[in-house]
Amino acid sequence: MDIKKIKAAIECMLFVSGDPVSLKDLSAALAIDQSTLKKIINQLIDDYKDITRGIKIVEINNSYQLCSKTELYEFVEKLLKPKAKIGLSQASLETLSIIAYKQPVTKSVIDSIRGVKSDACIARLLEKDMIKEVGRMDGPGRPILYGTTNTFLRLFGLKNINELPPIKDLF
């Protein structure tokens, strides 16, 4: 295979994967031995240093991942800031609203209402101290129950959780 096409294929695979991809997996997909492939990836890493490129390849433990260039972060911030005046992504806001109204609630209920996995959002809301674990449900697996924190109450100007505005037709 032409080296140019190999480079394109590597970029394509790393882009779609999002996560780090091991040299081994790349080598298998391309049917090229690992040492040759490694040389090509190193060339590609150099190609990305070009000033017109906004992304780069980072190597972590013999795996590769596409990342945005740190020196361009200001533009990312300018793009995303107006979308996130409240400092929460749409996904996290959705997750937080379910936890606020249905607490104590398990991750599986949140997932089922949102229709997608909420693991990452829950992790980030925990980190921001907006939610906390409030206990575990009895029964198999003993899943964690989540509820809101005092930080949450303070930020939303509530004295306690009963002050959440009621939602008609819901209970």
Next chain:
Amino acid sequence: MDIKKIKAAIECMLFVSGDPVSLKDLSAALAIDQSTLKKIINQLIDDYKDITRGIKIVEINNSYQLCSKTELYEFVEKLLKPKAKIGLSQASLETLSIIAYKQPVTKSVIDSIRGVKSDACIARLLEKDMIKEVGRMDGPGRPILYGTTNTFLRLFGLKNINELPPIKDLF
């Protein structure tokens, strides 16, 4: 700002976003007027045609999104194992065609053209984010009106709804 750096910033922002980004938002983040920016993006779209590149920019309703190149799909498939294709049945495709050309359209119009109930097809198309509710019709029952989504445009390789292939003029 140097045009090379603008290109890098565009790539960086589109990469981070994942979702389509509107020309307006890009223009605000870069502080460049929309018509100049549009020219630069068109240049960038050409740059991506280079054989060493594995990704491309697609335009959807005046928004831009990064996608992998179709001709490199085989490698993605090998790497990430056969991920389920969109998989639309003939019935769902018919329903989608009617919605695409007649939008905004109610279920009863779709049913009458197809001669059968389309509930299941509509549910599947909503689930796959190919169509969405775009409002309700005035009058008894206020039936839901359906239209296509940006996901539909992207998956069918259309910049906007005017790019739909012409349908035989019958009426």
Next chain:
Amino acid sequence: MSINIKLEVFEGPFELLFHLIEKDKIDIYDIPIAKITAQYINYIKMMQSLDIDLASEFLVMAATLLEIKSKMLLPKTSKEDEVQEEDPREDLVKKLLEYKAYKDISAILKQKLMENEKALCKDSSLADEIIDSFALPDRLSIEILMDKFKELMNKKQSHKDLENNRIYRDNITVEDKMVEVLKALSLEKTVYFDDLIMECINKLEAIITFLAILELIKQRRIYVEQTNNFDKIIVRRR
């Protein structure tokens, strides 16, 4: 001796009619209605003899065909009438052509989809991550949260309605709910009674869920257990 019958399955009456028309290379603008009606009814009879469930739409079309046939048999009163009278087949032909136009275009769209679905994009979790790393303002409006929750619940409601083949005003039935509970149990061996109730949109749905669970227990399709008083109730499939 076994008989092999190759039976085509048609999605709806238009599809079946088109099959009959194309099979005999009939001019769509001049359909021999008596012949087509006979063939159409034969097909329906065959389906019924094989115990295949026929959608009511097929029977409606049979009635329409018979009506057109009888209209065409009526003697024309005078030559002038003939000029003015519209062809009883006209409506049907119009509908068939419209259906055909969309059927044809769906084949073209399918081609486009097969090509373009191979262009994959990246999920937006990186952007979510960056947005969530921004500092929270000192004060947030609770309305944002309430609106988001309402939006989510409404979205879920309308999807559920469609899945259950119901018009949005209609009430959910116990039978629908039984299917839903069994579906939930087909994904996981056990579900919590609380979760089934908590996912409900309103009180009515919660009551119906409760009735559905009772009915499923009675039919011995699920069983329910509780280890200690006040423990969470677990629903299991049999």
